[in-house]
Amino acid sequence: MKNRVVVTGLGICAPNGVTLSDFTKTLQRGTSGISFQQELKELNFGCQVAGKPSLKPGYVNKYFTPLQLRGLNASGLVYGVIAGTDAWNDAGLSKAEEDEPDWDSGIIFGTGILGVDKFRESIHLVDAGNTKRLGSTSVIQTMASGISAYLGGILGSGNQVTTNSSACTTGTEGVIMAYDRIQSGKAKRILTGSCSDSGPYVWGGFDAMRILPRKYNDSPSAASRPLSASASGFVPGSGAGALVLESLQSAKQRGAKIYAEVLGGAINSGGQRGGGSMTAPNSMSVRRCIKMALNNSGIVSKDIEAINGHLTATGKDPVEVLNWSQALERSGLDFPYINSFKGIMGHGLAAAGSMECVAAVLQFKEGQIFGNVNIEALHPEIEKLVDISRVPIKTIDFKPKTIAKASFGFGDVNACVIFKTFKN
Amino acid sequence: MEEANYYQQLKGIVKPYLPEDVTVDDISPESHFINELNINSANLVDIVLDVEDAFNITLENDDMDQMQTVNDAMAIIDKKRSSK
Numbered sequence: 001m002k003n004r005v006v007v008t009g010l011g012i013c014a015p016n017g018v019t020l021s022d023f024t025k026t027l028q029r030g031t032s033g034i035s036f037q038q039e040l041k042e043l044n045f046g047c048q049v050a051g052k053p054s055l056k057p058g059y060v061n062k063y064f065t066p067l068q069l070r071g072l073n074a075s076g077l078v079y080g081v082i083a084g085t086d087a088w089n090d091a092g093l094s095k096a097e098e099d100e101p102d103w104d105s106g107i108i109f110g111t112g113i114l115g116v117d118k119f120r121e122s123i124h125l126v127d128a129g130n131t132k133r134l135g136s137t138s139v140i141q142t143m144a145s146g147i148s149a150y151l152g153g154i155l156g157s158g159n160q161v162t163t164n165s166s167a168c169t170t171g172t173e174g175v176i177m178a179y180d181r182i183q184s185g186k187a188k189r190i191l192t193g194s195c196s197d198s199g200p201y202v203w204g205g206f207d208a209m210r211i212l213p214r215k216y217n218d219s220p221s222a223a224s225r226p227l228s229a230s231a232s233g234f235v236p237g238s239g240a241g242a243l244v245l246e247s248l249q250s251a252k253q254r255g256a257k258i259y260a261e262v263l264g265g266a267i268n269s270g271g272q273r274g275g276g277s278m279t280a281p282n283s284m285s286v287r288r289c290i291k292m293a294l295n296n297s298g299i300v301s302k303d304i305e306a307i308n309g310h311l312t313a314t315g316k317d318p319v320e321v322l323n324w325s326q327a328l329e330r331s332g333l334d335f336p337y338i339n340s341f342k343g344i345m346g347h348g349l350a351a352a353g354s355m356e357c358v359a360a361v362l363q364f365k366e367g368q369i370f371g372n373v374n375i376e377a378l379h380p381e382i383e384k385l386v387d388i389s390r391v392p393i394k395t396i397d398f399k400p401k402t403i404a405k406a407s408f409g410f411g412d413v414n415a416c417v418i419f420k421t422f423k424n
Numbered sequence: 425m426e427e428a429n430y431y432q433q434l435k436g437i438v439k440p441y442l443p444e445d446v447t448v449d450d451i452s453p454e455s456h457f458i459n460e461l462n463i464n465s466a467n468l469v470d471i472v473l474d475v476e477d478a479f480n481i482t483l484e485n486d487d488m489d490q491m492q493t494v495n496d497a498m499a500i501i502d503k504k505r506s507s508k
Contacts, residue, residue, distance in 0.1 A: 067440045070470070132485075135473050136466035 009091025009244030011083040015051030032221035047212035049220040051237030051346030074115030079240035080195030087242035096156025104188035106159030110170035112350035115141035167409030171353025176265040193242030196351035203236040226340035234312040237346030241354030264297030265417035290327035293416035311340035318381035343373035353407040
């Protein structure tokens with residue numbers, strides 16, 4: 001007997017909002033979280049706009065002890081702890097007692113690279129022959145699993161505590177990993193999510209690859225243009241999203257609120273074959289991943305009412321829409337609603353999947369499909385596939401029953417998760 | 425005179441590293457950092473760095489090994505400062 005799995009808590013620390021209510025409002029209104037970054041200008045970046053969570057001075061004090069704050073220089077870790085702690089509280093859960101961990105709760109919290117600024121600090125000290133001055137915080141802030149380790153200690157989790165890493169697929173992959181673990185009875189609750197650092201050392205490599213937009217340094221909110229004819233690259237982002245996944249039984253016993261059910265999902269790779277590469281997805285494997293997710297969820301194509309795509313605003317958006325259309329065998333007016341949240345948050349890289357899963361699930365709560373921004377004209381290749389009415393440019397009132405959310409990452413890796421409105 | 429001064433400064437340095445069940449009033453000159461004040465050994469590394477900054481001295485690995493109690497720390501600080 002497999003356990004049903006539901007979402008009982010959400011947390012966010014995103015460029016467009018660091019609380020659930022602000023995040024929801026910006027999604028409803030299409031308010032951009034992308035801003036000009038003086039630092040990038042001074043460093044001669046081509047793209048000088050980015051998505052970075054805005055934290056008021058002292059905001060972190062309620063999440064970290066004074067001791068933890070000493071020498072803390074790992075932005076992704078800060079975002080992850082904020083989102084993770086908030087999700088746990090949102091689920092109505094408390095921290096484990098001092099003497100014994102909560103054996104039934106685990107953490108699967110991913111990242112791409114953690115504590116880049118801390119690592120830079122350490123490199124300078126080491127190169128100066130001053131290794132002794134690194135102190136005790138250099139390792140824990142720069143190890144990839146630092147984020148799950150911090151959250152595990154704060155909450156007192158006694159189940160699996162780990163960090164997954166699969167580039168821009170990370171957050172969505174984590175949801176499916178958490179789902180699998182709860183479904184199989186190995187945990188009752190998993191706090192899953194992902195985080196990504198801000199700053200030039202994370203974003204520089206993408207600027208060098210010339211895949212970031214360069215024409216919008218004076219108009220940041222117009223820079224990220226998923227699905228649009230004038231899309232010219234993804235806007236680098238950062239932040240964290242977190243979800244508490246829980247067995248339905250446990251949620252019911254606690255009388256927890258339920259945002260949605262996780263019906264199932266799929267993870268695969270294109271093997272960098274058949275047109276796939278380190279940086280581009282193999283379309284066959286994308287379609288296969290979507291179909292496997294439907295199959296795993298026990299639903300058919302026509303059940304999908306909304307898609308939240310990966311849709312980064314590079315030239316690959318039309319290919320992604322074509323893959324959805326072929327995998328679902330749906331097009332034109334029959335195509336589900338489709339949106340991308342990257343228009344207002346930018347591409348959160350390792351954090352993208354989790355921030356977008358949080359947003360996708362909020363659509364159930366609000367009974368809305370959040371609108372796309374910056375589409376003055378739909379990309380002509382996309383318009384051939386999908387009726388324009390299926391790509392809302394304003395938030396619409398529509399209660400979706402089933403939402404498919406996919407993320408694709410460097411390394412030719414894919415994840416697709418299916419969320420459903422909860423019915424007993 | 426200097427000693428009392430070191431002692432108060434040291435208490436201030438150690439305070440943020442104390443676990444919840446130990447207070448600054450529990451600190452005495454004889455306190456063993458790890459065994460009595462329950463300071464985790466990783467944090468002792470940070471205390472050494474804070475001591476270096478506060479007293480403008482440099483501690484070598486041997487000094488760090490010998491710094492087991494508050495008294496040890498005061499003796500090392502005194503030695504380093506007087507040899508400057």
